Amino acid sequence: MAKALSSMFFKSLQSTRTSASSVSGPFVQYGMRFSTGVPSDPDTHDDFKPTNKLENSDITLKDIVEQDVKENHVMIYMKGDPEQPRCGFSSLAVRVLSEYRVPIHSRNILEDPELKNAVKAYSMWPTFPQIFINGEFIGGSDIILNMHQASFCIFALLILG
Amino acid sequence: MGSRGANVLLSRASRIKTKLQSVLEAKLLEVEDVSYQHAGHAAVKDNANETHFNVKVVSGKFDGQNLVKRHRMVYDALADELESGLHAISIVAKTPKEAGLD
Numbered sequence: 319m320a321k322a323l324s325s326m327f328f329k330s331l332q333s334t335r336t337s338a339s340s341v342s343g344p345f346v347q348y349g350m351r352f353s354t355g356v357p358s359d360p361d362t363h364d365d366f367k368p369t370n371k372l373e374n375s376d377i378t379l380k381d382i383v384e385q386d387v388k389e390n391h392v393m394i395y396m397k398g399d400p401e402q403p404r405c406g407f408s409s410l411a412v413r414v415l416s417e418y419r420v421p422i423h424s425r426n427i428l429e430d431p432e433l434k435n436a437v438k439a440y441s442m443w444p445t446f447p448q449i450f451i452n453g454e455f456i457g458g459s460d461i462i463l464n465m466h467q468a469s470f471c472i473f474a475l476l477i478l479g
Numbered sequence: 480m481g482s483r484g485a486n487v488l489l490s491r492a493s494r495i496k497t498k499l500q501s502v503l504e505a506k507l508l509e510v511e512d513v514s515y516q517h518a519g520h521a522a523v524k525d526n527a528n529e530t531h532f533n534v535k536v537v538s539g540k541f542d543g544q545n546l547v548k549r550h551r552m553v554y555d556a557l558a559d560e561l562e563s564g565l566h567a568i569s570i571v572a573k574t575p576k577e578a579g580l581d
Contacts, residue, residue, distance in 0.1 A: 443551070458550070460569055
């Protein structure tokens with residue numbers, strides 16, 4: 319069960335380096351909502367069939383956020399996705415991070431209000447985008463831009479880690 | 480009518496200024512409503528009114544605080560606004576020394 323949920327988790331996580339798949343929107347299963355990454359992939363069909371997973375489901379949205387930020391060196395929660403940002407601040411953050419040519423992992427919080435709230439609670443920060451580097455909350459687009467412009471060397475060391 | 484009438488009559492910009500002034504004892508405070516720049520925004524929907532602001536604060540309370548902490552101080556002061564339609568603020572938070580006001 320954990321493996322099935324983990325594979326769903328990884329499919330929905332977007333990476334700017336390899337992503338050609340589009341997010342088809344959230345699906346709801348037993349009150350937990352996940353974005354689907356590759357709906358036509360035959361290998362994942364079984365994951366989407368209703369099964370009685372709830373009694374064993376210990377993965378919370380908080381767990382997902384923790385996993386996101388710990389397993390991905392650069393993680394951004396944003397409005398839209400890197401190919402198509404839905405907000406000027408999110409777009410700016412992606413552009414700044416892209417300057418460093420490192421893989422950027424993202425989630426679109428517009429798709430999932432519960433995820434949005436979970437991220438806000440995790441970082442204790444009320445707005446988006448939110449950028450995490452090496453598991454640590456760095457800030458929003460203002461801070462990212464400021465670090466890129468004013469503390470370029472330090473920021474580069476942090477991102478290129 | 481509404482008991483919160485007096486507060487609502489003030490613009491959001493005025494409320495932001497008042498709150499930041501009192502909480503941060505600002506030496507310099509500039510608040511600009513730039514909601515019109517975000518009128519087509521995904522989350523703004525029907526009302527592009529008083530949703531996005533530029534805020535510049537100069538305060539001695541920022542001494543020794545990194546950017547994240549400074550921005551959190553501003554967000555904390557504006558918690559009510561953020562829950563009632565304020566979507567985003569661009570924050571410039573400097574100490575008096577950084578702003579050249581010392």
